[in-house]
Amino acid sequence: MPQSVTVRVPAKVNVQLAVGAARPDGFHDLANVFLAVGLYDEVTATPAGDLRITVSGADAALVPLDATNLAARAARALAARHGREPGVHLHIAKDIPVAGGMAGGSADAAAALVACDALWGTGASRAELLEICAELGSDVPFSLVGGAALGTGRGERLAELAVGGEFHWVFAAADGGLSTPAVYAEFDRLTPAAPVPEASPALLAALRTGDAAALAASVANDLQPAALSLRPSLADTLRTGEEAGALAALVSGSGPTTAFLAKDAAAATAIAATLNASGTCRTARVALSPAPGAGVVGQRGA
Numbered sequence: 001m002p003q004s005v006t007v008r009v010p011a012k013v014n015v016q017l018a019v020g021a022a023r024p025d026g027f028h029d030l031a032n033v034f035l036a037v038g039l040y041d042e043v044t045a046t047p048a049g050d051l052r053i054t055v056s057g058a059d060a061a062l063v064p065l066d067a068t069n070l071a072a073r074a075a076r077a078l079a080a081r082h083g084r085e086p087g088v089h090l091h092i093a094k095d096i097p098v099a100g101g102m103a104g105g106s107a108d109a110a111a112a113l114v115a116c117d118a119l120w121g122t123g124a125s126r127a128e129l130l131e132i133c134a135e136l137g138s139d140v141p142f143s144l145v146g147g148a149a150l151g152t153g154r155g156e157r158l159a160e161l162a163v164g165g166e167f168h169w170v171f172a173a174a175d176g177g178l179s180t181p182a183v184y185a186e187f188d189r190l191t192p193a194a195p196v197p198e199a200s201p202a203l204l205a206a207l208r209t210g211d212a213a214a215l216a217a218s219v220a221n222d223l224q225p226a227a228l229s230l231r232p233s234l235a236d237t238l239r240t241g242e243e244a245g246a247l248a249a250l251v252s253g254s255g256p257t258t259a260f261l262a263k264d265a266a267a268a269t270a271i272a273a274t275l276n277a278s279g280t281c282r283t284a285r286v287a288l289s290p291a292p293g294a295g296v297v298g299q300r301g302a
């Protein structure tokens with residue numbers, strides 16, 4: 001057994017999030033175009049007598065260390081399927097904003113699965129890992145896959161998408177998080193007759209050709225009005241980024257992180273500087289997309 005395995009996993013932005021009406025099970029059918037972005041958490045797994053979680057990073061205090069942690073749930077799910085005890089210490093080096101709409105907890109779950117599989121030598125197939133991911137949460141399969149993908153169903157059924165170039169983003173983290181169920185409930189209140197969600201052909205073509213201006217013209221997040229209704233101050237952040245030259249400004253997933261598409265690296269740096277000086281966000285950072293999914297970046301021992 002290796003002495004430790006470290007897995008790096010990206011955050012995501014939803015370049016299109018088309019949301020249908022609530023289903024009988026409480027979830028919403030989606031046409032969810034995920035794009036992985038180069039903001040990463042790292043999960044390191046080392047052998048231990050029982051399951052233990054530690055977290056470092058600026059937002060560490062916001063992450064639960066008990067059995068509700070999504071990385072802990074992932075380790076337990078893999079161990080249960082393979083009839084073993086989930087004896088592992090998972091250390092999460094957290095860089096993805098917590099409760100920010102960038103799938104940080106989902107990322108840690110996917111990373112923990114890959115790390116425990118390598119540490120324990122369980123040899124789970126990709127299909128099995130994806131199945132466990134879908135049980136853990138709607139965003140978790142995409143954190144495993146990375147790149148870009150269209151998620152249907154509740155977002156867990158993925159079709160990978162080709163991306164023809166790099167996109168330059170700025171992400172502005174907000175003070176405090178937003179609860180994903182609360183944002184979906186607000187969507188229901190604001191949208192009594194949601195149409196059947198469909199992916200936009202223009203958006204898929206923009207991704208395929210790597211055309212930032214075309215992507216900017218077609219990004220759309222149906223949860224944005226709900227996030228703005230629960231957090232009206234996000235409108236100031238969006239306006240600040242637009243005035244600083246962003247090609248597009250949108251709420252990331254369920255928010256409250258806001259995302260700004262820039263025409264190139266220099267424009268992204270300038271937009272981030274303006275946002276950081278504006279007082280309309282906690283902190284703004286640049287990131288590139290697409291980014292690879294959860295993968296081993298370090299292993300110690302045999």
Ligand SMILES: C[C@](O)(CO)[C@H](O)COP(=O)(O)OP(=O)(O)OC[C@H]1O[C@@H](n2ccc(N)nc2=O)[C@H](O)[C@@H]1O
Binds near residue numbers: 014017026030101181
């Ligand atoms: C907003 C997004 O991040 C966009 O990618 C996702 O749809 C949310 O994915 P997630 O955080 O992995 O969500 P889950 O853990 O599966 O579900 C949390 C809660 O979000 C709501 N939820 C989530 C996904 C979905 N398609 N419909 C929903 O209504 C439900 O209230 C659910 O109880």
Ligand SMILES: Nc1ncnc2c1ncn2[C@@H]1O[C@H](COP(=O)(O)OP(=O)(O)OP(=O)(O)O)[C@@H](O)[C@H]1O
Binds near residue numbers: 071099108253
């Ligand atoms: N490993 C984890 N990292 C962060 N939060 C976690 C983790 N495990 C459980 N949580 C809980 O999940 C909540 C949502 O956190 P997360 O960072 O996943 O939100 P999010 O990025 O908005 O998710 P999504 O974009 O998938 O809707 C947190 O408030 C926290 O209580």
